[in-house]
Amino acid sequence: MQRLKREGLIKGLSILLASCAIASCAPTSTETTADNNTDQNSGGQSGSAEQIVLAIGGESEEGYDPTLGWGRYGASLFQSTLLKRDENLDIVNDLATDYTVSEDGKTWTVTIRSDAVFSDGEPLTAADVAYTFNRAAASGGLTDVTQLDQATAVDDTTVDLILKQPQSTFVNRLITLGIVPEHAHGENYARNPIGSGPYKMVQWDEGQQLIVEANPNYYGEVPSIQRLVFLFVEEDSAFAAAKAGQVQVAAVPQSLAVQTIEGMTLRDVTSVDNRGLMFPYLPANSKQTPDGDPIGNDVTADLAIRQAVNYAIDRQALVDGILEGYGSPAYGPVTGLAWEEPEANIEDAQPEKAKEILAEAGWADGDGDGIVEKDGLDAEFTILYKADDSIRQALALATAEMLKPVGIQANVEGKSWDDIEPLMHSNVVVFGWGSHDQTEMYNLYYSQSAQGDYNNAGYYAAPAIDSTLDLAMGAPSEAEAVAYWKAAQWDGEQGVTTKGDAAWAWLVNLDHTYFIDQCLDVGQSQVEPHGHGWPITTNIADWRWTCD
Amino acid sequence: MEARRKGQIQIKVILVFVAQKLLRLGLLLMAVAVFTFVLLSFSPIDPVQAYIGADMMQISADQQAIIAERWGLDQPLWSRFLDWLGQLLQGNMGTSLVFNQPVSVVIANRFQASLQMLAIAWFLSGFLGLTLGIVSGALAGSWVDRLVRLYAYTLASAPTFWVALLLLIAFAVSWKIAPICCAAPPGVLSQNVTFWQHLHHLLLPAITLSIIGIANIALHTRQKLIEVMQSDYVLFALAQGESLWNIVRYHGFRNILLPAITLQFASLSELFGGSVLVEQVFAYPGLGQATVQAALRSDIPLLVGIVFFSALFVYTGNTLADLAYPVIDPRIRLRGQAHS
Helix, strand or coil: CHHHHHHHHHHHHHHHHHHHHHHHHHHHHHHHHHHHCHHHHHCCCCCCCCEEEEECCCCCCCCCCHHHCCCCCCCCCCCCCCEEECCCCCEEECCEEEEEECCCCCEEEEEECCCCECCCCCECCHHHHHHHHHHHHHCCCCCCCCCEEEEEEEECCEEEEEECCCCHHHHHHHHHCCCCCHHHCCCCHHHCCCCCCCEEEEEEECCCEEEEEECCCCCCCCCCCCEEEEECCCHHHHHHHHHCCCCCEEEECHHHHCCCCCCEEEEEEEEEEEEEEECCCCCCCCEECCCCCEECCCCCCCHHHHHHHHHHCCHHHHHHHHCCCCEEECCCCCCCCCCCCHHHCCCCCCHHHHHHHHHHCCCECCCCCCCCEECCEECEEEEEEECCCHHHHHHHHHHHHHHHHHCCEEEEEEECHHHHHHHCCCCEEEECCCCCCCHHHHHHHCHHHCCCCCCCCCCCCCHHHHHHHHHHHHCCCHHHHHHHHHHHHCCCCCCCCCCCCCCEEEEEEEEEEEEEECCEECCCCCCECCCCCHHHHHHHHHCEECCC | CHHHHHHHHHHHHHHHHHHHHHHHHHHHHHHHHHHHHHHHHHCCCCHHHHHHHHHHHHCCHHHHHHHHHHCCCCCCHHHHHHHHHHHHHCCCCCECCCCCCEHHHHHHHHHHHHHHHHHHHHHHHHHHHHHHHHHHHHCCCCHHHHHHHHHHHHHHCCCHHHHHHHHHHHHHHHCCCCCCCCCCCCCCCHHHCCHHHHHHHHHHHHHHHHHHHHHHHHHHHHHHHHHHHCCHHHHHHHHCCCCHHHHHHHHHHHHHHHHHHHHHHHHHHHHHHHHHHHHHHHCCCCHHHHHHHHHHCCCHHHHHHHHHHHHHHHHHHHHHHHHHHHHHCHHHHHHHHHHC
């Protein structure tokens, strides 16, 4: 008996010892590798001009092929684009030296620089540009080039892009679509990208990390940071890794942004990553979606209700209370972008004004239950939100609280997207969008976009707005289109925002929050689109390491 | 003459055995494929919408149609199934929607990462489970036995992902002796990853995974050993003055080996299932993580591929257990010969 006990104990202890030995062995071995190779020094220890580690998510599981949508946010790293947006979102040349749009708006002629070469040494010509656009139009990825009829190379440095219809937003394809080499764009391209961008791929451990190195053949200024390691981990792990000093840039949720990390500063970047309440615009049971789901809601079909909600909400309180101050009030779909109409903004947090609007429209609390009614209909609706999104949940709950004093009863319910989809044309839903591409605004409000899915889910329809949006889309250039995009928001008489039809109650724009090493200068950031993380890389070739 | 006849019969027996096994495997895989296709057709997740995600507003209906066409989603389910079956017969498992890569390549890459973890977990849980089971069975009722039972019951009733999270918090976040994620340290090229770094990243997920198996095997082994210890022949051995250790060694061990082996191989399926959760928690890029992504994005080719693969994996495990019986237990071997 005694002997067996002892043996068991010894056995257990030896296993424990063995596992301890293995665990404590690992850190020492990291140091030995560091000695062998100074480059490996930062195997997660600290940053330098040689190498920084970023934990900002954004892995593209299907690889790094722009014709499938890679590079639609932030830097495409490996490839370069014809145009790009600078920190003020103004359009500037990259590969292109000039571009013109024909009078009918259908032919875009782009001339490109002649000194660009791919990372394999081959020159980049107009034929590659034409190939990239034609390929993207056919490949069924996340870049929408369906308006392109054909792209043809006129000579080595000139390419004609011929559209089926004029489309002012087509310029966004010139901004996001990285040019791929026709000679090396095969089946394995997405995992071995070759391009003319500032960086080239060294190694991609799928699901873990992407290691890239400065491309010596890059035609622009060689990036000052030699090597970038993108760590693909969840936000919580990113924060933990930043705290351990293993990463130099970490994207964190607003709730973690209030913490401090030694040696790092918090950077909060304004974004157009918005959250808002979508109202069903039509009365209940006016029609059905192609899938047979109900459309319309009698309460939110009343303009007075939609306007009252917009005026009653205290957006700054939402920013302070829910986003910890890392955000800003949103009054329209593009608040903060260059094509925002500032006149459309309202003075909110005015429950008295909201009550007036309701009273004028004939909503009154006759039975004294605190909820106004009109023709026997209570001012009551349900706000749906994605159940696992704590920010949307808090926004929905806080909004419902703010509407109570006005006499509007908002019931709040969390569901998954699959459950929300059949209900989203007849209930109020917390949605979040935000893009540098105005196509989004078009699809949010254009009457024909409403086809029973997320585009114009509320079935908003106003002929005047439709024609303004058509003018914006058909304008030959973004600069000319901007006037129409603004007019669609509010032109003094009509618009989609509160003073007009109040089709949505936009609530807030989230700030994107990052912990960044004090030694790292990331320059000036753009107003970022929806999608936390990757957009910060837009100007990554200009980042600098300021310590020795 | 007699020996040759015997040999022929044995070959025949083996051939029938193999044919039966293969037939069953084929039927099983077929059923699995049909079930996966049908179940996924009931899934509310639209793969095209899952792929587009938050870019919904920038992707026109035309582009959505091109995406659906690229994946053949414009075809009805039965025609996709037939297409898939036809391709499978030619050895092509299709292309994964999520990874834009042949399914066989995805599975091969991912399984390489998972295999080491599964192997360590499997050996650890088998070895420790058996050891703990024997110790607590032999010393039934003692404090050691109580301790082992407490441990086993606690872990048997604890969800895998919860145990994984606790271990991650303790070892990686608080004590910082284990890495937070991944299969290698960040920024290190794969050819420069040392064996120790590799093990360092592998060990915690593997141990977590083994912990689940230990409880099951330990409890079953314990129960079986207690049965043996109460038998007449053990009483007889005791009466002859045999020591406890020798009784366990000569009478107990052999009798509990068969159920232990059955359990050990049957635990392959549990390990495989557990790896889905453990890999998710530890951000370990193995087959389990790919399974989650395939399911969340309705990636039918990949999911069917993985389900196929796991069915094959578990089936092979169980067959190995079947084959091990006659090797270990002469009674089964002799009975088989007596029949023929």
